[in-house]
Amino acid sequence: MYKTTDYDYHLPEELIAQEPLSKRDRSRLLVLHRESGLIEHRQFNHIGEYLRPGDTLVINDTKVLPAxxxxxxxxxxxxxxxxxxxxxxxxxxxxxxxxxxxxxxxxxxxxxxxxxxxxxxxxxxxxxxxxxxxxxxxxxxxxxxxxxxGTMPLPPYIKKELQDKQRYQTVYAQREGSAAAPTAGLHFTRELLQQLQQQGINVARVLLHVGLGTFRPVKVEDIREHKMHREYYEITPETAGIINKTKERGGRVIAVGTTSVRTLETAAGEDGEIHPAKGWTDIFIYPGYKFKCIDGLITNFHLPKSTLLMLVSAFAGREKIMAAYQEAVKKEYRFFSFGDAMLII
Structure with a gap:
């Protein structure tokens, strides 16, 4: 569980998405049920079928600098x-x-x-x-x-030039400072977010400026020896209030992206209460971590041996995640920043 090689998998190069789809919310969605390990194959614009009134989506409204x-x-x-x-x-x-x-x-x-x-x-x-x-x-x-x-600092595995630089921004991006996009949010359109809010789902904003350390593979043999990069984050009193009330009422907190997870888990007390905060976080989440706040996660498919793959393995279980990734490769999902999405609930 602590070996870096435990988080390796084979990915055919042709499955690395080189450009975004013409419509953001038409990407595929692999739904992984944490308890049973059941996997469903859907389209992202059907994600509302898995959310309930009173749930809260937590989005990261950072904006990528043309860095x-x-x-x-x-x-x-x-x-x-x-x-x-x-x-x-x-x-x-x-x-x-x-x-x-x-x-x-x-x-x-x-x-x-x-x-x-x-x-x-x-x-x-x-x-x-x-x-x-x-x-x-x-x-x-x-x-x-x-x-x-400046130009957008696309990850090194994307070789194709991006025609529209807004496609490497979420539709809700506001505060500039990231060296990379919080890519799980790229699947949302304004219309889909509005539809979910009409369904009774709350949307709360946090900020985490994504650093390039996100893309660096773990090079030590024992993941516990890995030193995490630090990133700047903020949680406002308003956002903390929305999330805490969601928990009090029995709703679920669904993080949009690993950056939202790291922000929430940094600011959460042992009882799961979110406190308004700002500063730097170098939290490293890997299997064995006890989650304090989140109940679900929307994420993309991550690089082998990456800290992001370790984070989702901590949330859903390493064996279930690796099985889901094998299924995604078999079904020819599109991987990484411009690729398809996964919902873990």
Missing amino acids: RLYGRRKNTGAKIEVLLLEQLEGSRWEVLVKPGRRAKVGDTIVFDDGRRVLMEADIIDSTDTGGRVLEFTYSGQFLELLDRI
Whole structure:
């Protein structure tokens, strides 16, 4: 249960979704019943059949930054790629750079829109993980400039260029700061959310800015030795109130995505009560973890040996999850960020 190899599985490369479907809610939905292990094959827009009036869906309303920038070194003109990871303070950011060997402390990188320079960044430090710390200088609003010259940082397994960058955002995305999308939410349309609310299902918002550590495989043999990346989260008093009242009335809390799970479980007391909070979480959920808050989970299909696969295994049981993944491969479900969905109840 604690071996990384226990969370490996064979996935044919052609099952890795390279682009989103034309309609968000027409993806397939594998429904896994936790108690019995029963599996059903449905379509995502039928998810309301598994939810009850009084249940609460918890969504993560983070917004993906167009965080991949293409610039050039000021002194040589050599091309360099920058990926924003985390804002440190003011105009300083922790980033990844390619090629990293040539990005030296003291160098300056310039970014333009093909006509004129819009931003410059001085490399002021290196990080323990091989990244760099950049200090940006610019005129105007940083996020507006990013929107002009940045591109969406799609995961490395997606080779196809994204035609519409809004398809890597949820329809309810509000607060910019993520390096990756909370992909379970990509299946919802505004119409489907409205339909569920009319059905008597509550929708509560949390925030967790997704970091690129999400995509990193676990490299230690014993998963208990893995060091989790940290991510910024917020839960408002309003959201805490909605969730606590749901529990009091006997409703279920259904997390939309592993990011919502990590946020809720970070903020939950031992009695399951959610407390308003903000800060950083590096919670690592793997089998043996005792869940305090959530009763159900909507999620995508995750990479082998990933912390996300370990999280869903903690919730549903490793054997049931691995059996469900085998079934999904057999039925040729689409995997990963632009792939199909799973409902675990």
